[in-house]
Amino acid sequence: MKRYTIILLFICFSTNCYTQINEVGVFLGVSNYVGDIGSTSYLKPKDVGAGLMYKWNLNPRIAFRGTYTYIRIKANDANSDNLVRQNRGLNFSNTINEFALGIEFNFFEYDLSSTDKTYTPYILAGIAAYDYRTVKSSGTPGNFLFTRNTSVALPFGVGFKSKIYGKLAFAIETRVRYTFNDKLDYSTPEFPQLDYGGTGNDWYMFTGASLIYTFGRPACYSSRR
16 A cells, blocks of 8 residues: 555656746847947947747746847947047947757746746756857958857846736846957957957857746646645
């Protein structure tokens, strides 16, 4: 009898814990960059971006997430507070395609199937792979040939999410990425015209709002209420 009871408990536990809640969403927002050109303000968004999101909720506190984000960045020395940059007068624009994996930690328990756990602030961190436009070679003086390159970034950020109605929720989020290269603004010592003298790696940021749809049976933590 004891053996049958253990088997039954194992089956119930496995069924509940493997029917996790999934979330898919779309987001729209604005982006900015910090590097060798333009403003040095980390949160001064001005360029439109968008993306897709998937989340798998491990429990009411932790979710694993994957995102694709299309981001436009540009900068102009005329918008800098630095007089040296203002006098230099450089500007650029670039586009980024980013795929990121990460983990999301909720400050409060979050479960849309409940009546009192439907909102929470959260923090996130992860790793991202992204591609961007970069200089390949120099043609005629002042003209360059471009290609796309791939690199890695470390995203982290904060957000707030809440239920709207039924299985729909929304989130507001700011993500900051530290990159491992200094070429988002085409800066490179390979060509004298593009050697801006910067030594730090570039950053890019995205702030936006998401519309999220939840599906799948309630997770194992739901059955304990």
